[in-house]
Amino acid sequence: MxxxxxxxxxxxxxxxxxxxxxxxxxxxxxxxxxxxxxxxxxxxxxxxxxxxxxxxxxxxxxxxxxxxxxxxxxxxxxxxxxxARKKGWWQTYGGIVAPAYADYISLESDAESVRAYAPQLIPGLLQTAAYARETTAANAIMRTPEEAAALAEVRQARQAVLTRPGGPLKLWAVINEAVLHQRFAIRSTAMREQLRRLLDASEMPNVALQVMPLDATPHPGNAGGFHLVGFPGPMPDVVSLENLIGATYVEGVDEVATFADAFERIVAAALPVDDSLALIARMEEDQRS
Missing domain, CATH: 1.10.260.40 (lambda repressor-like DNA-binding domains)
Structure with missing residues (x-):
């Protein structure tokens, strides 16, 4: 562990x-x-x-x-x-939260904004409990069921930054349409509930959602997903890149600027916000029938 x-x-x-x-x-x-x-x-x-x-x-x-x-x-x-020595709530989970993940939660808790391109999963800040449990269990292939369940709890706890007093985190997420078609065997209603969660979250003034359509033109997101974490004042932004064994960080100013430019191009290639929400609403309605 x-x-x-x-x-x-x-x-x-x-x-x-x-x-x-x-x-x-x-x-x-x-x-x-x-x-x-x-x-x-x-x-x-x-x-x-x-x-x-x-x-x-x-x-x-x-x-x-x-x-x-x-x-x-x-x-x-x-x-x-x-x-620097302040302990975060995630440390109560002990060795369940790997060092690289703890670093990301620390960044997220300090951040003013997060811009995310999500080609494979709904961003953790927008996941329902059921979605978090099933996707965590599928991805945490080196973890016990108990550890996977604890990691799903951590994802849920992270969402408090969206409603924190004194300045909620601003989230701008672009989600690949393919992610919205995912199905779950354990709980067949999980995706419908997740789509409803996205629609509910979109009503928050600090949350913007876009969908990257299946027939989108080529864009920088084809190289993979990332989170661009922004901070208030003079502090430079940081980029997080995730994979099965953890996360790596891009912290150089010039390199981070490359990702900021990439995100602008991704936004331009995605459906506009209103069209994205209309698509999610149709998908959610279709799953009710």
Whole structure:
């Protein structure tokens, strides 16, 4: 069973990358920046590589040494440092939640928006409990039935970000039409209930849904699905790519921009929102007969 990291290290990674970028912009080497802080040894290098913790006041001091005066930047990076050791609700599931998945949930909980292209499954934030149980059981081929059930619970719990107080997550999902034709042997009504869930979610002001039709013209989504996770203020976006054994992350600014451009092209190739919802409604109605 995989062990979860005791710290959501993705926050450290984002913080370290941002500090490295501002140091380079200031034209300082690791040694000169560490000297300015009165540090000895590899402390700064370990911070930038996310292998060491840094206090919020040290973040502010570093940024001053780098000539950064933008209050929004300082507050954002201090916030990352402050919450780097914060434990999330998903850690109550212990080793059930693999480290890469824990990283994604951490990103999602901090995010302002998620843009997703889903060619194989309904996005987790929009899944019904029945859909989550059946698809998790099918995909978690290395897990026990009990572990698969727990992972389905995690998917459901993640959905709280769509209704969180003080600023719900903005979700823009493009779902391949083929996904909507899926059938379930254990519970024959699962897909109909899932279609209704999509229609209900579409009424939320922070949720936009589109369907990629079966006869769509070629588009970048043909290369595979992804989640583009966006953050408020100066923090750069992150892309998550999923597969059977976990997730990988794209964090370079130029690489992330490639996915942002790809998502715009995917949106253009998909059915407009109103047409997408009309299609989902027809499919849901057909399954009632």
């Amino acid at each position: 995989p062990n979860i990291r005791p710290v959501p290290t993705v926050r450290r990674r984002r913080l370290g990358e941002a500090l490295r970028r501002y140091r380079n912009d200031a034209g300082l080497t690791l040694d000169s920046a560490a000297e300015a802080m009165g540090w000895i040894g590899p402390k700064l290098s370990r911070i930038e590589t996310a292998s060491a913790h840094i206090k919020p006041d040290e973040v502010a001091a570093l940024l001053r040494a780098y000539g950064v005066e933008d209050r929004e930047v300082i507050d954002a990076l201090e916030g990352l440092a402050k919450h």
